[in-house]
Amino acid sequence: xxxxxxxxxxxxxxxxxxxxxxxxxxxxxxxxxxxxxxxxxxxxxxxxxxxxxxxxxxxxxxxxxxxxxxxxxxxxxxxxxxxxxxxxxxxxxxxxxxxxxxxxxxxxxxxxxxxxxxxxxxxxxxxxxxxxxxxxxxxxxxxxxxxxxxxxxxxxxxxxxxxxxxxxxxxxxxxxxxxxxxxxxxxxxxxxxxxxxxxxxxxxxxxxxxxxxxxxxxxxxxxxxxxxxxxxxxxxxxxxxxxxxxxxxxxxxxxxxxxxxxxxxxxxxxxxxxxxxxxxxxxxxxxxxxxxxxxxxxxxxxxxxxxxxxxxxxxxxxxxxxxxxxxxxxxxxxxxxxxxxxxxxxxxxxxxxxxxxxxxxxxxxxxxxxxxxxxxxxxxxxxxxxxxxxxxxxxxxxxxxxxxxxxxxxxxxxxxxxxxxxxxxxxxxxxxxxxxxxxxxxxxxxxxxxxxxxxxxxxxxxxxxxxxxxxxxxxxxxxxxxxxxxxxxxxxxxxxxxxxxxxxxxxxxxxxxxxxxxxxxxxxxxxxxxxxxxxxxxxxxxxxxxxxxxxxxxxxxxxxxxxxxxxxxxxxxxxxxxxxxxxxxxxxxxxxxxxxxxxxxxxxxxxxxxxxxxxxxxxxxxxxxxxxx
Amino acid sequence: xxxxxxxxxxxxxxxxxxxxxxxxxxxxxxxxxxxxxxxxxxxxxxxxxxxxxxxxxxxxxxxxxxxxxxxxxxxxxxxxxxxxxxxxxxxxxxxxxxxxxxxxxxxxxxxxxxxxxxxxxxxxxxxxxxxxxxxxxxxxxxxxxxxxxxxxxxxxxxxxxxxxxxxxxxxxxxxxxxxxxxxxxxxxxxxxxxxxxxxxxxxxxxxxxxxxxxxxxxxxxxxxxxxxx
Numbered sequence: 123x124x125x126x127x128x129x130x131x132x133x134x135x136x137x138x139x140x141x142x143x144x145x146x147x148x149x150x151x152x153x154x155x156x157x158x159x160x161x162x163x164x165x166x167x168x169x170x171x172x173x174x175x176x177x178x179x180x181x182x183x184x185x186x187x188x189x190x191x192x193x194x195x196x197x198x199x200x201x202x203x204x205x206x207x208x209x210x211x212x213x214x215x216x217x218x219x220x221x222x223x224x225x226x227x228x229x230x231x232x233x234x235x236x237x238x239x240x241x242x243x244x245x246x247x248x249x250x251x252x253x254x255x256x257x258x259x260x261x262x263x264x265x266x267x268x269x270x271x272x273x274x275x276x277x278x279x280x281x282x283x284x285x286x287x288x289x290x291x292x293x294x295x296x297x298x299x300x301x302x303x304x305x306x307x308x309x310x311x312x313x314x315x316x317x318x319x320x321x322x323x324x325x326x327x328x329x330x331x332x333x334x335x336x337x338x339x340x341x342x343x344x345x346x347x348x349x350x351x352x353x354x355x356x357x358x359x360x361x362x363x364x365x366x367x368x369x370x371x372x373x374x375x376x377x378x379x380x381x382x383x384x385x386x387x388x389x390x391x392x393x394x395x396x397x398x399x400x401x402x403x404x405x406x407x408x409x410x411x412x413x414x415x416x417x418x419x420x421x422x423x424x425x426x427x428x429x430x431x432x433x434x435x436x437x438x439x440x441x442x443x444x445x446x447x448x449x450x451x452x453x454x455x456x457x458x459x460x461x462x463x464x465x466x467x468x469x470x471x472x473x474x475x476x477x478x479x480x481x482x483x484x485x486x487x488x489x490x491x492x493x494x495x496x497x498x499x500x501x502x503x504x505x506x507x508x509x510x511x512x513x514x515x516x517x518x519x520x521x522x523x524x525x526x527x528x529x530x531x532x533x534x535x536x537x538x539x540x541x542x543x544x545x546x547x548x549x550x551x552x553x554x555x556x557x558x559x560x561x562x563x564x565x566x567x568x569x570x571x572x573x574x575x576x577x578x579x580x581x582x583x584x585x586x587x588x589x590x591x592x593x594x595x596x597x598x599x600x601x602x603x604x605x606x607x608x609x610x611x612x613x614x615x616x617x618x619x620x621x622x623x624x625x626x627x628x629x630x631x632x633x634x635x636x637x638x639x640x641x642x643x644x645x646x647x648x649x650x651x652x653x654x655x656x657x658x659x660x661x662x663x664x665x666x667x668x669x670x671x672x673x674x675x676x677x678x679x680x681x682x683x684x685x686x687x688x689x690x691x692x693x694x695x696x697x698x699x700x701x702x703x704x705x706x707x708x709x710x711x712x713x714x715x716x717x718x719x720x721x722x723x724x725x726x727x728x729x730x731x732x733x734x735x736x737x738x739x740x741x742x743x744x745x746x747x748x749x750x751x
Numbered sequence: 752x753x754x755x756x757x758x759x760x761x762x763x764x765x766x767x768x769x770x771x772x773x774x775x776x777x778x779x780x781x782x783x784x785x786x787x788x789x790x791x792x793x794x795x796x797x798x799x800x801x802x803x804x805x806x807x808x809x810x811x812x813x814x815x816x817x818x819x820x821x822x823x824x825x826x827x828x829x830x831x832x833x834x835x836x837x838x839x840x841x842x843x844x845x846x847x848x849x850x851x852x853x854x855x856x857x858x859x860x861x862x863x864x865x866x867x868x869x870x871x872x873x874x875x876x877x878x879x880x881x882x883x884x885x886x887x888x889x890x891x892x893x894x895x896x897x898x899x900x901x902x903x904x905x906x907x908x909x910x911x912x913x914x915x916x917x918x919x920x921x922x923x924x925x926x927x928x929x930x931x932x933x934x935x936x937x938x939x940x941x942x943x944x945x946x947x948x949x950x951x952x953x954x955x956x957x958x959x960x961x962x963x964x965x966x967x968x969x970x971x972x973x974x975x976x977x978x979x980x
Contacts, residue, residue: 603870614893625892625930637872646930687930 145466152470156477164317167231167310170302173197173216173282181211181285184240198234198297203288211287212294218301222277226303230268230282233314234297237288241268244280263295265314267307325504326363332511333357339518348398351391352514356507358387383422386415389442396449399510400456400465414441464513471509475502565658569609573665577602604634608668612661620694620744621649623660624687630664631671635683640675643684650689659725663744666721666729669714670698670740678702678738693746701737767884770811771797772804772818772830773846778869782817782846785873792880801825808834808841815880817844817867820854828861835862835959842883852897859958864888887948888955895927898954916957923950 166172177192178199192215203210220228230241241249249268282301288294300307333356340350362384364377390411397404418438422430450472457465479502581598584590611626628644635642655663667685674683680702687696715731722729722742730741769786771794773779779797786794795811798804801824808816808830816834820827831843845858845866855866865883867876879889902916916924919940926936937944 600870611893614896619929621929622892622896625928628930629891629893633868633872633875636875644930644932646932646935 141461148466148470149473152474153477156474159478160481164233164310164313166298167300167302167306169306170231170300171218173218173299173301176214176216176284176299178215179213181209181213181287183209184211184285184287187213197299198295200293200295201286203294209287210294211285214282214284214286214296216282216284216299217279218282219278220275220280222275224303226305227272228270228275228302229304229307230270231300231302231307231311232266232268232284232297233300233310234263234265234295234318235286236263236293236295237286239266239287239296240285241266242283242285243268243270244274244276245283246274248274263318265311265318267304267311269304322363322501322504325501325508326360329356329504329507329511330360333360336511336514347404348395349514351395351398352510354391355388355395356511358384358391359503359507362388380419380422383415383418385442386418386438389445390414392445392449393452396452399468400452400460400462402452402456411445414438414445464517467509467513468506471502471506475506478502562657566609566613569612569658569661570606573605573609574602577605604630604668605665608664609661612657612664619649619651620655621646621687623655623663624696627664627667628685631668631685635671635675638675639681641682643682645684645686645688647686647688649687649694655725662721662725663727663742666718666725666742667696667698669718670742673714674698674700674702674738674740678704680737690743694744696742696744698740698742699737704733704735704738766791766793767815767880768811768813769794769815769817769880770804770807770813772799772801772807772816772822772827773797774799774819774822778846782876785876786817786880788873789877792877799823801827801830804830805833808838812838813841815842815844815883817846817880819846820858828857831858831861831863844880844883852894855894856897856901856958859955862959864952864955864959886952888952890924890927890951890954892928892930895924898958899924899928916954920950920954920957923947924954927951 174197176195176197176199178195178201179190179192180188180201182188195214199214201210201212230243232239232241235251239249239251240247248270249266251264251266254266255264280301282299284296284299286294286296300310333353336349336353336356340346340353343349361381364381393411394404394408397408418434421433425433450469453465453469453472456462457469577598581595581602584595584598607630611630614623614626624646628642628646632642632644671683671685674680678700680700682701684699685696686699687694689695718740719729726745728743730739730743732739732741769792771779771782771786773782776799779799783794783797786792795813796807798807799822801822804816804818804822807813816830818827818830822830827845831845834841834843842865843858843863845855845863846869847855847858847866848869858866865879865888867879867889882889899921902921922940923936926939931939933947934944936942937947942950
């Protein structure tokens, strides 16, 4: 919730003013909760007998008390032990009265203790904590309830003997003990059990699952170093709590002891993680941090326990603290200098954890006091890790959102660009169409002007002449019509096919020749596919061929004109041939040859006229049509 | 000019009877003169409106109807469709000014089986009429091209029956469009020269729309009939 609030603050301008007070309030709340934690306690059973005094004797071995007089101590009680695998223990003897007319089942409740305990009632061993869990982890505290079999209970005074044994660690702990009806004690036990056993187990599992999840995220997005580093931190922290979930017989003691070293792995990853968490590049030397856990583990495996113990306390732990402080420094810098809200969140959670641990640290090192109702070495760390996990998930989801938004923006921009492009393309096409239309219009105007307009003018002039004959008039009109048809034929849409274009000419010339009683021998050879001619080229070509064919028909004296069209190496050859009297080249002007040459030049064709006694061949070599023509 | 130069033998022993519909008097007179002068052709009537044309067709039942498309009181296509429907034996020929593909093909789809240009020489016109009777429909490169294009782009398919041309018919149209002679086409496709015109006649038939429902559809399309009133 707080994350949401603070994240939201980043966004809006007017809320930015509230930022400092809100952050201040956040830290104050953290401090208040941290300092006030010992005030939260679970209420004792509503009945039974509270045993807060005991007779205490140190133990030499598990079964043999030291030969010293018993001393009265008050509970909760701690005693100093040698630690590091050497035997240390104490025997507590307590007494309570039982009235025989109470038919209820009685139990002994030990709400909190650390290490291993053995419970005897009236001399009979009822419980050994090794039956249910490991007693070797100094930082863990356990609750237990031990049912007293009815035959064992005596009327009057009953004795309870508790042997407390610590192998690892400095200080044993035994809280106030209750004896009384099971129905009254058990609900209280359940509360302690939930907080001290179930909750850490739940968190452990959650943490482990989250670690796997982050690993998957990282496997897909290798650039997100914070995910893999954090997965590692979660993993190793889970390992350190393996004892909470794993019954001792399932794992060898070596594994259990190794899990105690996982703090070195966690702290080695803290600094690079802190850097990547605040979006900074971790120092290149971060890889060297790996030497720390590797060194710690090898020392544990290779060196004698005594030296390991010294090294652990005087080298490893300070190094771990140093690394943690460095990571905290990185976070603080990001929080207070750069205004990173997520760094604030993590710092707040860290502060809370530290405060809780501070409550417990003195007890570990010899002072006497009541321990917290929760396990201070797992719950706050879990809490801190949960905060970080939440932030990482939050970031992940936010990144997905950003991607979605980016996608949406991109799509919109593409659509806009596409629309703009389409409009500009349409405009360009319209422009091109307009230009093409204009060019075509002016060409058509020119063609009509060159051809039919001139012929109509000539007809008008003819009509004014008094000596004009109706036949002349008809001839002029017919010529105008012929030319108009040529103009129309030249505009036919034939795609890229010169053959189709020339076919138009054939349809056009054949009736004219038939009128003159001349046969047309049309020989069309298959032409290669290629670009057609433009309308203006086609018109020049048609007019040229019209002239050549009509010359042959009118002046050669032959009764057959051959038009042959064949492909050549570099274009198309059209031959208009007759077997007439020839002599076309000798009569310049008469055949309009100059006109034909001019047209041939215009369309880039070569015109050869071979005229002799065997007839006339007008040979037109057209270049290979190209689209640009 | 108005004489028929080709004294061809009559097809069978009977004369061709002709009704001519053309609203421009000089053109009509010229065409009438040309037709009258030719042996074997009997011009029974000329008409200058759709109305007169209908009356003349009903009265004379001509072998050949020669009609213009633009008439003062309507479009020649309607006349063509009616005549095709009522007197299926009649051949119909369209007179076109410039032989533009659109009007020619529209007329073919209505049922015409030939067309002549208005300024045709007498020789051509008479030959065209005879050719028509003998089962030859004229087709120019530009008309062939037009038909191919329309069939290919599906313009004809929006109405039923779709004139699906066989590959051979399409090949023949392509040959004509590309300027090959009937001989060339026959050689290339391995046909005899005489069969090419019959293919062309077939193409004409396929394009023709003479079912009654189609005529109603066309009439609605042209807003000659209004529905729902």
